[in-house]
Amino acid sequence: MSELTLTVMRLGFLAVLWLFVIVAVQVIRSDLFGTRVTQRGSRREAGRPQQAARQQAAPPQQRQQAGGGRQRRNAPSKLVVSEGTLTGTTVALQGQTITLGRAHDSTIVLDDDYASSRHARIYPDRDGQWIVEDLGSTNGTYLDRSRLTTPTPIPLGAPIRIGKTVIELRK
Amino acid sequence: MSSTTNTPTHHTSTIGAIGAPSRRNTELALLLFAVAIPVFAYANVGLAIDDKVPAGLLSYGLGLGLLAGVGHLAVRKFAPYADPLLLPLATLLNGLGLVAIWRLDQSALLRQIGVAGGKATNQLLYTALGITLFVVVLIFLKDHRALQRYTYISMVGALVLLLLPLVPGLGANVYGAKIWIHVGSFTIQPGEFAKIVLAIFFAGYLMVKRDALALASRRFMGLYLPRGRDLGPIIVVWMISILILVFETDLGTSLLFFGMFVIMLYVATERTSWIVFGLLMSAAGAVGVASFEPHIQTRVQAWLDPMREYKLSQAGSHDGILHSEQAMQALWAFGSGGTLGTGWGQGHSELIRFAANSDFILATFGEELGLAGIMAILLIYGLIVERGVRTALAARDPFGKLLAIGLSGAFALQVFVVAGGVMGLIPLTGMTMPFLAYGGSSVIANWALIGILIRISDTARRPAPTPAGNPDAEMTQVVRPGAAGPVE
Numbered sequence: 001m002s003e004l005t006l007t008v009m010r011l012g013f014l015a016v017l018w019l020f021v022i023v024a025v026q027v028i029r030s031d032l033f034g035t036r037v038t039q040r041g042s043r044r045e046a047g048r049p050q051q052a053a054r055q056q057a058a059p060p061q062q063r064q065q066a067g068g069g070r071q072r073r074n075a076p077s078k079l080v081v082s083e084g085t086l087t088g089t090t091v092a093l094q095g096q097t098i099t100l101g102r103a104h105d106s107t108i109v110l111d112d113d114y115a116s117s118r119h120a121r122i123y124p125d126r127d128g129q130w131i132v133e134d135l136g137s138t139n140g141t142y143l144d145r146s147r148l149t150t151p152t153p154i155p156l157g158a159p160i161r162i163g164k165t166v167i168e169l170r171k
Numbered sequence: 172m173s174s175t176t177n178t179p180t181h182h183t184s185t186i187g188a189i190g191a192p193s194r195r196n197t198e199l200a201l202l203l204f205a206v207a208i209p210v211f212a213y214a215n216v217g218l219a220i221d222d223k224v225p226a227g228l229l230s231y232g233l234g235l236g237l238l239a240g241v242g243h244l245a246v247r248k249f250a251p252y253a254d255p256l257l258l259p260l261a262t263l264l265n266g267l268g269l270v271a272i273w274r275l276d277q278s279a280l281l282r283q284i285g286v287a288g289g290k291a292t293n294q295l296l297y298t299a300l301g302i303t304l305f306v307v308v309l310i311f312l313k314d315h316r317a318l319q320r321y322t323y324i325s326m327v328g329a330l331v332l333l334l335l336p337l338v339p340g341l342g343a344n345v346y347g348a349k350i351w352i353h354v355g356s357f358t359i360q361p362g363e364f365a366k367i368v369l370a371i372f373f374a375g376y377l378m379v380k381r382d383a384l385a386l387a388s389r390r391f392m393g394l395y396l397p398r399g400r401d402l403g404p405i406i407v408v409w410m411i412s413i414l415i416l417v418f419e420t421d422l423g424t425s426l427l428f429f430g431m432f433v434i435m436l437y438v439a440t441e442r443t444s445w446i447v448f449g450l451l452m453s454a455a456g457a458v459g460v461a462s463f464e465p466h467i468q469t470r471v472q473a474w475l476d477p478m479r480e481y482k483l484s485q486a487g488s489h490d491g492i493l494h495s496e497q498a499m500q501a502l503w504a505f506g507s508g509g510t511l512g513t514g515w516g517q518g519h520s521e522l523i524r525f526a527a528n529s530d531f532i533l534a535t536f537g538e539e540l541g542l543a544g545i546m547a548i549l550l551i552y553g554l555i556v557e558r559g560v561r562t563a564l565a566a567r568d569p570f571g572k573l574l575a576i577g578l579s580g581a582f583a584l585q586v587f588v589v590a591g592g593v594m595g596l597i598p599l600t601g602m603t604m605p606f607l608a609y610g611g612s613s614v615i616a617n618w619a620l621i622g623i624l625i626r627i628s629d630t631a632r633r634p635a636p637t638p639a640g641n642p643d644a645e646m647t648q649v650v651r652p653g654a655a656g657p658v659e
Binding site: 005024 | 194197205208211212215218255256259260511513514515540541543544547550551554557558648649650
């Protein structure tokens with residue numbers, strides 16, 4: 001076998017060996033930087049609804065948006081449970097979505113036979129106005145005395161009734 | 172369904188892992204690569220030595236490919252979320268080892284003194300046994316936490332394995348180190364298996380005792396000093412490793428077990444003081460034993476001044492001590508390899524006589540692949556250890572964490588002790604390079620080790636089970652007209 005062929009094979013082998021090491025390290029890279037942030041505003045993740053409902057902490061930029069700039073004069077600062085087993089519970093409103101229901105991953109877990117697992121949610125719109133939306137509950141969500149059919153802005157102090165529980169937004 | 176509803180007013184984000192959780196196709200691609208490299212090397216050896224592609228190329232390639240394929244299918248079936256790198260990396264090392272052993276088989280000199288010839292076939296057989304054990308581990312070890320039940324049985328088992336070479340009639344003294352036993356016509360190195368069993372014991376023991384070992388301590392000069400009675404376990408392990416050193420005269424085995432314990436102790440308690448104590452104790456023990464044990468003394472002599480030992484050995488010194496010329500020969504082999512090596516089959520590593528294909532196989536790699544090749548091989552070992560540590564980090568249960576760190580720590584220590592010995596960094600020991608070196612016990616035990624790591628990584632990387640829908644959804648009572656409802 002000629003000297004040249006052997007030299008080429010020798011260097012070729014080392015190159016292939018190192019190529020393997022580099023490929024292996026490339027595979028590891030995906031483990032090291034293995035997270036991505038998906039904007040859930042744009043697409044449904046039909047397979048994992050529970051993760052969405054569990055989302056309690058808003059991303060920082062959103063929190064700032066709600067906290068500064070658009071802050072209204074009469075903006076509510078807390079949600080208070082005024083009737084039902086959770087009476088007296090308050091939740092600070094910091095721009096995050098609040099889910100209500102019997103499911104364990106709700107922000108406010110209702111111990112109420114007349115509430116559905118995922119009953120309603122309360123969230124701020126772009127202007128910082130708080131909106132309540134019924135999530136197809138069995139017994140419905142009532143704002144004052146009218147049953148909700150569409151997402152509706154919540155006036156300050158108006159009672160929202162879910163089963164035996166009543167909540168309202170306060171300053 | 173609820174709050175995923177698309178509203179323009181509300182943006183939240185989910186953080187998820189990139190890529191599918193199961194990475195079996197990546198593993199398959201890497202595995203094909205890992206089989207192709209040894210086949211290339213095999214052809215290269217044949218071309219360099221006999222000027223023709225060796226006749227056994229197809230059967231060796233197919234044999235290795237078949238074994239790797241069986242391993243891959245077993246992982247696909249029984250550990251679908253396991254780490255994609257462990258199997259290809261181990262396969263590549265094993266394949267390269269096979270090629271190097273086959274290359275040494277071609278040397279007339281080594282065949283003449285009976286250390287080579289047909290060894291590659293044996294090694295392929297051992298590899299098949301190793302892969303079989305690997306598959307058996309994956310099939311029967313459904314959950315690594317089952318091993319936790321055998322904590323104290325493991326301790327007894329490990330002690331028995333460690334003491335076996337000392338049993339008269341069973342143990343064998345091979346070149347001064349008593350780490351072998353004879354079973355029929357086979358020799359087995361029980362220490363290789365003891366490594367795994369001992370890791371199980373340490374993991375189970377430290378999981379229970381780590382709080383006592385971590386919290387009850389006084390602070391002194393920036394170090395947490397453990398209480399006297401908490402020093403008990405480390406002293407016992409230290410004594411055992413000293414006993415191994417004295418009676419089996421093997422520095423490597425002793426260092427491996429004590430080092431593994433110190434690593435696991437450190438990981439379990441997060442106290443640096445254990446490392447300080449461990450280093451002090453092992454240094455004191457090694458120096459103390461070396462002062463009266465002639466076999467260790469020769470090893471230390473050969474390490475401090477390999478040239479003198481070489482001359483003594485060549486001169487046929489008859490002072491009752493076996494002088495070893497190997498340390499010097501290994502250094503020469505590395506030296507003549509240079510940066511890029513001489514190329515497969517073109518070195519003269521057969522000049523390292525009796526341990527050329529076992530303890531000193533790294534010298535063959537050093538000569539024929541050069542610094543570049545050795546670095547790649549050490550990196551591959553490093554990657555295996557990295558994947559093991561990664562597995563430990565990802566594991567959700569403390570036992571799995573400790574076991575993974577113990578096994579990868581033992582693997583790393585073994586590579587360090589052997590490579591360091593061959594390269595002259597530390598005194599030589601009688602251990603073998605995992606996967607590369609000739610030897611059934613080593614190959615089989617290390618495949619079992621990789622099997623356990625793959626099992627732990629499968630558990631660790633398996634996505635959390637999705638919570639079952641809403642079991643209480645149907646339990647919502649419906650407000651009936653007329654009945655006393657909550658809303659009047």
